[in-house]
Amino acid sequence: MVHQVFDRRAVSRHQARAAGAFQEFSFLAEEVADRLTERLEDITRSFPIAVDLGSHGGLLAPRLRGQHGIETLISTDLAPAFAARSRGPAVACDEEALPFASGTLDLVLSSLALHWVNDLPGAFVQIRQALKPDGLFIGAMLGGETLKELRECLVDAEVELEGGLSPRTSPLTDVRDLGMLLQRAGFALPVVDTDRITVTYGSALKLMQDLRGMGESNAVLERRKTFSRRNTLLRAAQLYHERYAGPDGRITATFQVLWMLGWAPAENQPQPKKPGSATHSLAEALGAQVCGVEASSPLDDTSGNG
Numbered sequence: 001m002v003h004q005v006f007d008r009r010a011v012s013r014h015q016a017r018a019a020g021a022f023q024e025f026s027f028l029a030e031e032v033a034d035r036l037t038e039r040l041e042d043i044t045r046s047f048p049i050a051v052d053l054g055s056h057g058g059l060l061a062p063r064l065r066g067q068h069g070i071e072t073l074i075s076t077d078l079a080p081a082f083a084a085r086s087r088g089p090a091v092a093c094d095e096e097a098l099p100f101a102s103g104t105l106d107l108v109l110s111s112l113a114l115h116w117v118n119d120l121p122g123a124f125v126q127i128r129q130a131l132k133p134d135g136l137f138i139g140a141m142l143g144g145e146t147l148k149e150l151r152e153c154l155v156d157a158e159v160e161l162e163g164g165l166s167p168r169t170s171p172l173t174d175v176r177d178l179g180m181l182l183q184r185a186g187f188a189l190p191v192v193d194t195d196r197i198t199v200t201y202g203s204a205l206k207l208m209q210d211l212r213g214m215g216e217s218n219a220v221l222e223r224r225k226t227f228s229r230r231n232t233l234l235r236a237a238q239l240y241h242e243r244y245a246g247p248d249g250r251i252t253a254t255f256q257v258l259w260m261l262g263w264a265p266a267e268n269q270p271q272p273k274k275p276g277s278a279t280h281s282l283a284e285a286l287g288a289q290v291c292g293v294e295a296s297s298p299l300d301d302t303s304g305n306g
Helices: 008-019 027-041 120-130 148-162 175-184 204-214 230-244 282-286
Strands: 049-053 072-077 090-092 105-111 131-142 188-201 251-263
Touching: 008 204, 027 105, 027 131, 027 188, 027 251, 105 120, 120 131, 120 175, 148 204, 148 230, 148 251, 175 188, 175 251, 188 204, 204 230, 204 251, 230 251
Parallel strands: 049 072, 049 105, 072 090, 105 131
Antiparallel strands: 131 251, 188 251
């Protein structure tokens, strides 16, 4: 049985509430959509049937129109109000229960949706099964360092004023886990890396307002079901400014984006070599020193940038 961390009904409600004015708060989703599109440009393949999983109303569709041989791009969202914003084919569905038949898709993209999924390994398995052999999955989700500044200040303010803690922010996946999860789901040639996007705000209260407008409000099952105390939020905002304000008085907020790529297995794919079959060491290639043994052709580092 999958451990339930997130209230999926709350996630859907938050997204539905955000859908109407999302364009006012979509800067982060737009930036990640642009970066995802750039990553896809490096792949010289055609993908006739593609899905944008968790599309925020079809953000990727105008970016990919006429690109990469995409003939059909289906946008999906958990909240029907978000799905209804898409200008192309769209369906409201749960990322934990995909409606696509096995082996029917050439490409699955997902931009900032999977961090609200309870069964991430199961979602990866469903994505891989929906892909045709040699089909591609590229995803981006928020990672564990996201909003670390806000988390810290909320915790300290609540302990100081209320004498305890409540789950206010989402537990997020670590980059080290993703490669293993993709392999367990059956993806071939998985690749995982991370970006950090730093945003400045006039105050922590404006940051909290933006998170609500993005549809990213707290949806942890064990969250406090009543409104947060005003004095606790004001104290958190004060601590945030004291600790993270720059010379211009603006605070910084960190969003960590975890990137993942994997292929559905196919017979004609390149295969990793067996351990021990290499004819040259990584140390030789890098001119590095490994465990005190100097490589045969070390690089001459005279830059003084060490």
